[in-house]
Amino acid sequence: MSDNNMALLIRNGHLIDPANNIDQQADIRISDGKITAIETANSISPGSDERVIDATELTVTPGLVDCCARLREPGLENKATIRSETLAATRAGITTLCCPPDTDPVIDEPAVVELIHQKAANSGHSHVVTLGALTAGLRGEHLSEMYALKQAGCVGLSNCRQPVENSLILKRAFAYAATFDIRVFIEPDEHWLSIGGCAHEGKIATRLGLKGIPVSAETIAIARALELVAETGVSTHFGRLSSAQGAAMIERAKNEQLPVTADVSAHQLHLTEQDISSYNSVCHVIPPLRTQRDMEALRNAVANDTIDAICSDHQPHNLDAKQAPFASTEAGVSTLETLLPLCLRLSRQTDLNLGNLIDKVTNSPARILGIDAGTLSLGANADICIFDENEDWQMDAECIHSHGKNTPFYGWNFQGKVKHTIVDGKLLFSD
Amino acid sequence: MVNKATKPTDALIGHDAWNIQLDKNGNLKHFLTTEGLGSNILTQILDTAESFANVNEKRVKKVPLLRGKTIVNLFFEASTRTRTTFELAAKRLSADVLNINISTSATSKGETLLDTLQNIQAMHCDMFVVRHSDSGAAHYIANNVAPNISIINAGDGSHAHPTQAMLDMFTIRRNKGANFGNLRVAIVGDILHSRVARSQIHALNTLNTGDVRVIAPKTLLPVDIESMGVNVFHDLEAGIKDADVVIMLRLQKERMQGALLPSEQEYFKLYGLTEKRLQAAKDDAIVMHPGPINRGVEIDSNVADGPRSVILDQVSYGIAVRMAVMTITLGREPEADIAEAEGEMS
Numbered sequence: 001m002s003d004n005n006m007a008l009l010i011r012n013g014h015l016i017d018p019a020n021n022i023d024q025q026a027d028i029r030i031s032d033g034k035i036t037a038i039e040t041a042n043s044i045s046p047g048s049d050e051r052v053i054d055a056t057e058l059t060v061t062p063g064l065v066d067c068c069a070r071l072r073e074p075g076l077e078n079k080a081t082i083r084s085e086t087l088a089a090t091r092a093g094i095t096t097l098c099c100p101p102d103t104d105p106v107i108d109e110p111a112v113v114e115l116i117h118q119k120a121a122n123s124g125h126s127h128v129v130t131l132g133a134l135t136a137g138l139r140g141e142h143l144s145e146m147y148a149l150k151q152a153g154c155v156g157l158s159n160c161r162q163p164v165e166n167s168l169i170l171k172r173a174f175a176y177a178a179t180f181d182i183r184v185f186i187e188p189d190e191h192w193l194s195i196g197g198c199a200h201e202g203k204i205a206t207r208l209g210l211k212g213i214p215v216s217a218e219t220i221a222i223a224r225a226l227e228l229v230a231e232t233g234v235s236t237h238f239g240r241l242s243s244a245q246g247a248a249m250i251e252r253a254k255n256e257q258l259p260v261t262a263d264v265s266a267h268q269l270h271l272t273e274q275d276i277s278s279y280n281s282v283c284h285v286i287p288p289l290r291t292q293r294d295m296e297a298l299r300n301a302v303a304n305d306t307i308d309a310i311c312s313d314h315q316p317h318n319l320d321a322k323q324a325p326f327a328s329t330e331a332g333v334s335t336l337e338t339l340l341p342l343c344l345r346l347s348r349q350t351d352l353n354l355g356n357l358i359d360k361v362t363n364s365p366a367r368i369l370g371i372d373a374g375t376l377s378l379g380a381n382a383d384i385c386i387f388d389e390n391e392d393w394q395m396d397a398e399c400i401h402s403h404g405k406n407t408p409f410y411g412w413n414f415q416g417k418v419k420h421t422i423v424d425g426k427l428l429f430s431d
Numbered sequence: 432m433v434n435k436a437t438k439p440t441d442a443l444i445g446h447d448a449w450n451i452q453l454d455k456n457g458n459l460k461h462f463l464t465t466e467g468l469g470s471n472i473l474t475q476i477l478d479t480a481e482s483f484a485n486v487n488e489k490r491v492k493k494v495p496l497l498r499g500k501t502i503v504n505l506f507f508e509a510s511t512r513t514r515t516t517f518e519l520a521a522k523r524l525s526a527d528v529l530n531i532n533i534s535t536s537a538t539s540k541g542e543t544l545l546d547t548l549q550n551i552q553a554m555h556c557d558m559f560v561v562r563h564s565d566s567g568a569a570h571y572i573a574n575n576v577a578p579n580i581s582i583i584n585a586g587d588g589s590h591a592h593p594t595q596a597m598l599d600m601f602t603i604r605r606n607k608g609a610n611f612g613n614l615r616v617a618i619v620g621d622i623l624h625s626r627v628a629r630s631q632i633h634a635l636n637t638l639n640t641g642d643v644r645v646i647a648p649k650t651l652l653p654v655d656i657e658s659m660g661v662n663v664f665h666d667l668e669a670g671i672k673d674a675d676v677v678i679m680l681r682l683q684k685e686r687m688q689g690a691l692l693p694s695e696q697e698y699f700k701l702y703g704l705t706e707k708r709l710q711a712a713k714d715d716a717i718v719m720h721p722g723p724i725n726r727g728v729e730i731d732s733n734v735a736d737g738p739r740s741v742i743l744d745q746v747s748y749g750i751a752v753r754m755a756v757m758t759i760t761l762g763r764e765p766e767a768d769i770a771e772a773e774g775e776m777s
Binding site: 201202203205206207208209210212214278279320323324325326327328 | 466543544545563565566567568570571587588589590591626629653654655656658659
């Protein structure tokens with residue numbers, strides 16, 4: 001047994017495991033990569049070859065599951081690699097990342113899926129799962145070989161923000177995916193309304209002379225998809241909601257018992273259009289940061305479970321990508337390392353229960369992705385995040401281990417820091 | 432009529448962004464936008480321009496104020512008139528002037544904006560006059576040049592064209608006097624794409640203009656334009672009723688694409704300024720246009736060439752106003768710059 005693979009005992013931690021309704025002090029024993037015991041705090045005595053992590057005053061949760069993170073490989077290795085980003089994820093307590101198919105080449109055939117899974121396995125950090133392309137080449141014209149992609153290990157299908165303009169093709173893609181019980185992941189965007197836009201269509205974009213993206217770009221796409229979900233019965237996940245109206249539509253769809261789920265990126269819960277008012281290109285994101293009212297509605301939607309998951313929507317860039325006038329910069333923020341801190345910040349700022357928030361970055365996204373992760377059940381894979389809920393720290397360049405340093409959160413004060421991350425029973429990170 | 436919108440608050444303006452225009456002593460260092468500057472600075476520009484307007488009417492039109500300074504006209508977007516007036520303004524102040532037309536040079540070879548800037552900066556210039564098709568380009572450049580270089584925005588995307596707005600304020604002041612409080616100013620046309628309109632609106636509001644109006648079909652108005660402190664009209668005659676100043680904006684031909692308007696004919700029928708329509712304005716109303724004008728599209732020739740038109744005055748005042756802005760930004764106490772540079776290094 002290698003050092004890494006030795007049995008581990010996490011003693012006296014504050015265990016939060018939403019899947020099992022656990023929120024109490026406990027000991028956890030891990031061996032052979034699995035959780036083998038959960039007992040009352042300080043009741044398990046360590047074995048002779050067992051490594052002990054004293055988790056007194058620390059919080060122990062399932063490893064985070066991030067349902068949308070761009071790793072940039074294959075295709076844009078100058079920005080980041082699977083190795084660099086899975087390492088950053090591990091340090092951030094994220095033990096599983098879901099990579100959307102808009103890589104280059106696109107994930108529309110099994111060989112690309114295998115390449116990514118192989119690279120991730122070789123890197124030996126956090127797990128990577130993939131979404132396959134909904135249409136060949138994401139071109140919105142022909143169906144991808146969905147069944148083959150599922151067989152290769154894709155956990156769902158998506159066309160990312162590439163348009164499927166022809167509604168008949170979209171309907172058939174949904175119907176075909178439904179045939180094989182594959183979930184479709186939608187980033188709602190009516191292309192014609194958002195093309196060329198770089199900011200929320202509103203006061204700030206008007207003042208700055210930036211081309212706006214109206215809320216209707218999101219809501220029209222949601223409305224079209226929902227009609228087709230109702231007709232085809234396909235399970236659908238709406239990712240990166242940005243507007244109050246979008247969240248309200250998802251809430252109605254859930255009330256109508258449609259098979260839909262939704263997520264929001266963590267930064268959408270903390271930033272608004274005001275944050276671009278100095279042409280701050282690091283806040284150039286798509287979908288755009290919207291109004292205070294939208295941000296509050298999204299927070300409410302998280303609280304009332306309209307929104308099931310919070311993701312990083314991690315998009316690492318090299319510096320050049322953000323060095324230009326606002327509209328000419330590339331959209332996206334590097335956010336793996338702020339996913340947990342922003343969730344903790346949210347729980348302090350609102351009356352959102354910490355357990356509920358942890359659910360939205362662990363168990364809930366794992367269920368959406370249909371993967372065996374996100375819980376601390378007996379016998380489950382030992383993917384675990386241990387953090388100090390009270391440690392104060394300030395974000396600076398040294399805090400970012402992702403190759404993408406493009407975070408809007410430099411200088412922010414956070415409370416709560418990852419101390420240990422365990423992946424497959426191996427202690428891969430300790431602070 | 433839509434209710435008078437409230438003037439933008441400091442919180443909305445996002446103050447930090449505009450502070451880069453001022454040095455530590457509160458003097459104008461860059462001129463990027465009319466937004467966020469106090470009426471004292473706008474009035475300083477107008478007063479200084481007044482003294483240069485007289486220079487421009489003399490036989491010898493040159494003053495030695497900026498002798499030894501180097502001013503670079505950095506145009507990433509084609510322009511004849513604006514560039515020419517900047518060039519003339521610099522030359523009348525005895526500065527050395529360099530014209531660089533980037534749209535046909537470096538950036539088309541793959542050089543980034545930052546590389547281009549750093550190369551030109553290495554030539555030890557004192558001021559860049561910048562035009563660029565991206566909104567925010569002037570701010571970006573001001574944030575990325577050496578601290579001793581002043582930036583004047585000669586138009587960035589749909590965002591700002593502050594020297595044009597100031598020459599418009601100068602024209603209004605010359606014709607209507609310094610008290611803007613009783614004036615009704617109507618801006619007509621493509622507000623959506625107009626950097627001129629945005630800069631005019633900020634300047635007019637800072638100078639406490641009584642009633643600032645914009646008039647356009649909904650396709651040519653940006654969302655929430657009321658938040659900039661204007662009253663919105665869709666009917667030309669209602670909008671210019673009893674106006675003291677009518678500012679017509681140029682309608683770009685490409686607006687017919689993308690379904691913003693059905694045709695030039697229909698636009699002229701509804702929003703073109705004719706003698707007859709102009710009767711709705713006050714008898715002594717002046718008609719302005721930032722140029723170049725599209726006769727028969729937004730304005731009838733009878734009006735453009737008529738007695739109430741001050742369009743050509745605007746062009747000549749443009750030189751005086753640009754001389755004023757150059758003198759104010761370059762003529763600051765040099766100690767301020769040096770202190771600032773040392774402050775940043777420490």
